[in-house]
């Protein structure tokens with residue numbers, strides 16, 4: 001019988017530690033298997049927030065859509081969806097998911113920064129786990145992108161990891177037996193969110209929430225909705 005490999009505690013990486021600039025190879029995580037953030041299911045707190053504020057229709061842009069679970073549900077809810085991701089394997093999976101659920105949405109493989117210069121504006125722009133990563137490297141460029149892709153009355157939603165309630169190290173080690181590299185989302189304080197995104201938007205709602213992961217733990221997060229005046 002084959003011997004079990006020796007137990008090795010997980011080396012927990014932070015996305016922001018991996019990215020000296022913004023040159024992270026996102027496709028690497030998808031080539032290795034299924035990344036820890038990719039549950040294959042929509043994030044309930046995002047859909048709860050839309051329902052709470054009666055946001056039911058319009059054009060939407062998802063930034064960093066991954067394998068497309070949120071984008072497909074948005075399309076099923078009759079939003080007119082454009083979903084973009086820089087990782088080609090994530091985009092292949094998003095196409096498969098859209099086909100599986102017979103959803104017609106625009107799925108784009110590419111970098112959202114150049115894309116935002118030609119895609120026009122949307123009634124709702126959202127990301128699940130993009131703002132909390134990009135703010136460390138390209139906050140000004142990201143705010144410019146949000147300015148280009150929204151118009152007066154547009155909403156912006158982000159689900160980002162919470163610094164106030166960040167998990168202690170010992171809890172993170174529970175994920176040790178998976179060969180996939182673990183990536184802890186870079187956490188953000190509520191004050192930072194209000195200050196950074198308040199430069200463009202009025203704050204509509206910020207709620208404590210959880211980001212789902214494939215492991216046995218979910219990350220404390222902020223579920224945030226803004227509107228452009």
Ligand SMILES: C[S@@+](CC[C@H](N)C(=O)[O-])C[C@H]1O[C@@H](n2cnc3c(N)ncnc32)[C@H](O)[C@@H]1O
Pocket residue numbers: 026027037038039063064065066067084085086087090110111112113127128129130
């Ligand atoms: C933390 S993951 C979240 C993925 C997805 N929203 C989810 O919850 O499963 C961040 C995503 O942003 C994508 N991404 C990173 N930089 C990007 C860029 N410049 N343009 C488009 N997508 C990007 C990555 O490939 C990755 O799929």
